[in-house]
Amino acid sequence: MKKSCLVLAAGDGTRMKSKKPKVLCTVLGKPMLGWVLDSVRKLELNQTGIIIGNNADSVKEYAISQGEYKFYIQSERKGTAHAVMQGEELFSDEYEHTLVLCGDAPFVSEDVLKSSFVFHTENNNDITVISSILDNPFGYGRIIRKGDSLDSIVEEKDCTENQMEVKEINSGVYWFKSSTLKRMLPKISNNNIKGEYYLTDIIRLSLGENGKVNAFLCESSDIVLGANTRADLSRLNRIARDKILDIHMEKGVDFPLTDGIIIEKDVIIGADTVIFPNTILRGKTIVGEGCTIGPNSLIENCKIGDNVKLNNVQAYDSIVEDNVKAGPFVHIRPNSTLKNGVKIGDFVEVKNAEIGDNTAIAHLSYVGDSIVGKCVNFGCGTVTANYDGINKHQTIIGDNAFIGCNTNLVAPVKIGDNATTAAGSTITKDVPPNSLAVERASTRIKENWKHNKLRLENKKSK
Numbered sequence: 293m294k295k296s297c298l299v300l301a302a303g304d305g306t307r308m309k310s311k312k313p314k315v316l317c318t319v320l321g322k323p324m325l326g327w328v329l330d331s332v333r334k335l336e337l338n339q340t341g342i343i344i345g346n347n348a349d350s351v352k353e354y355a356i357s358q359g360e361y362k363f364y365i366q367s368e369r370k371g372t373a374h375a376v377m378q379g380e381e382l383f384s385d386e387y388e389h390t391l392v393l394c395g396d397a398p399f400v401s402e403d404v405l406k407s408s409f410v411f412h413t414e415n416n417n418d419i420t421v422i423s424s425i426l427d428n429p430f431g432y433g434r435i436i437r438k439g440d441s442l443d444s445i446v447e448e449k450d451c452t453e454n455q456m457e458v459k460e461i462n463s464g465v466y467w468f469k470s471s472t473l474k475r476m477l478p479k480i481s482n483n484n485i486k487g488e489y490y491l492t493d494i495i496r497l498s499l500g501e502n503g504k505v506n507a508f509l510c511e512s513s514d515i516v517l518g519a520n521t522r523a524d525l526s527r528l529n530r531i532a533r534d535k536i537l538d539i540h541m542e543k544g545v546d547f548p549l550t551d552g553i554i555i556e557k558d559v560i561i562g563a564d565t566v567i568f569p570n571t572i573l574r575g576k577t578i579v580g581e582g583c584t585i586g587p588n589s590l591i592e593n594c595k596i597g598d599n600v601k602l603n604n605v606q607a608y609d610s611i612v613e614d615n616v617k618a619g620p621f622v623h624i625r626p627n628s629t630l631k632n633g634v635k636i637g638d639f640v641e642v643k644n645a646e647i648g649d650n651t652a653i654a655h656l657s658y659v660g661d662s663i664v665g666k667c668v669n670f671g672c673g674t675v676t677a678n679y680d681g682i683n684k685h686q687t688i689i690g691d692n693a694f695i696g697c698n699t700n701l702v703a704p705v706k707i708g709d710n711a712t713t714a715a716g717s718t719i720t721k722d723v724p725p726n727s728l729a730v731e732r733a734s735t736r737i738k739e740n741w742k743h744n745k746l747r748l749e750n751k752k753s754k
């Protein structure tokens with residue numbers, strides 16, 4: 293039994309006042325279309341097509357980054373039936389069932405799609421509409437029933453006063469027998485107030501030919517929620533945020549106070565980890581068990597081990613192994629690895645660098661394009677001078693090295709195992725293992741220095 297799917301995504305974002313197509317507007321950092329595709333992907337469909345509008349290269353580009361899809365362009369927006377028609381190829385004889393849904397209702401879930409499909413096939417339905425009850429059904433197509441069975445779906449603008457009161461609404465998600473869709477779709481006319489080809493008219497038409505049509509009433513009303521405006525989008529973000537925090541709490545993650553915490557959809561967090569306010573975990577971030585993250589931290593696409601403490605840290609595309617302690621005010625830039633037990637203190641930036649086990653970079657330092665060994669101690673104010681204005685160069689530091697305060701390491705340069713650099717040195721040559729490198733003028737003393745004496749006397753006389 294082959295199944296196909298069409299995602300309607302040709303709408304523009306006019307009311308969002310965005311240059312982006314609407315389906316690319318994000319909920320918790322992920323385009324709404326991405327949420328829909330995540331759910332659809334889990335259904336093991338044979339082919340999924342996306343109906344896109346003119347100039348929707350960005351939608352196409354995003355979808356391609358998520359999987360394999362076919363694209364059909366709807367060059368004029370003539371309604372949902374017209375949109376579906378563009379993907380005709382996906383309800384050819386090759387397929388038995390076709391799922392149709394909207395790209396701008398992000399909370400459609402895998403579970404609902406699966407159980408409605410079981411309902412669809414067990415009842416041998418031609419069409420199954422997924423419906424939901426809304427306290428405020430304004431704007432949605434109303435499900436009009438005749439006894440237990442369906443009669444039609446009537447769009448808000450075409451409703452009579454009585455129909456307006458109906459609270460069961462069309463979610464915009466449907467399972468069709470592909471052959472029914474193929475046969476009935478061309479019969480839909482645009483004889484309605486908006487002059488559009490309404491996909492919903494297929495219900496009445498199919499019933500007229502004794503088709504078997506039914507509604508699958510979904511308990512959760514979230515599945516229908518979409519966004520037309522920024523205010524809607526913000527509401528979806530709030531709902532999604534709470535849902536996701538609940539999932540993590542269920543798994544043993546601690547949020548003493550949820551203020552300002554945003555955890556994106558694909559983030560994984562281990563049990564007994566505590567997340568403090570104003571922490572944003574983004575992208576494909578994975579956090580281990582027993583960590584303390586935040587307050588005020590932003591972690592994007594990082595793999596964080598167990599028992600890690602990050603306080604006021606920004607970290608991107610990096611690996612932080614077990615027992616690392618970083619912060620406050622630390623910036624971990626992409627492609628860095630902080631190995632087991634590393635300690636990074638205030639105002640330190642690390643970029644494209646591997647920092648070995650138990651190494652400490654406690655204050656005011658920049659370590660970039662570097663490979664650093666185990667148990668190295670960085671004095672305050674160490675700088676790897678990695679950029680000569682044209683090219684970037686590497687600094688290599690061996691195990692147990694001791695880098696004195698205010699050392700400039702002018703790359704390319706190598707500091708051997710157990711070597712020491714004296715405070716205030718600018719190191720431009722490789723330093724062999726076990727040696728001391730000093731590069732500074734020796735201290736000169738002038739006895740009885742008058743200048744400060746004068747200053748102090750001046751102060752007294754005032």
Ligand code: UD1
Pocket residue numbers: 300301302303304343366368369370371372373374375394395396397431432433434445447461462463464489490491492516518
């Ligand atoms: C549609 C349903 C309505 C349902 C609601 C659920 C119809 C006629 N009405 O109404 O019963 O309650 O969804 O959200 O189907 N689209 C295109 N091309 C078009 C028109 C729409 O791709 O020419 C896409 C939109 O981008 C959107 C989806 O189809 O993703 C739904 O279209 P929209 O205009 O939002 O339909 P509604 O009026 O909300």
Ligand code: CA
Pocket residue numbers: 518
């Ligand atoms: Ca809509």
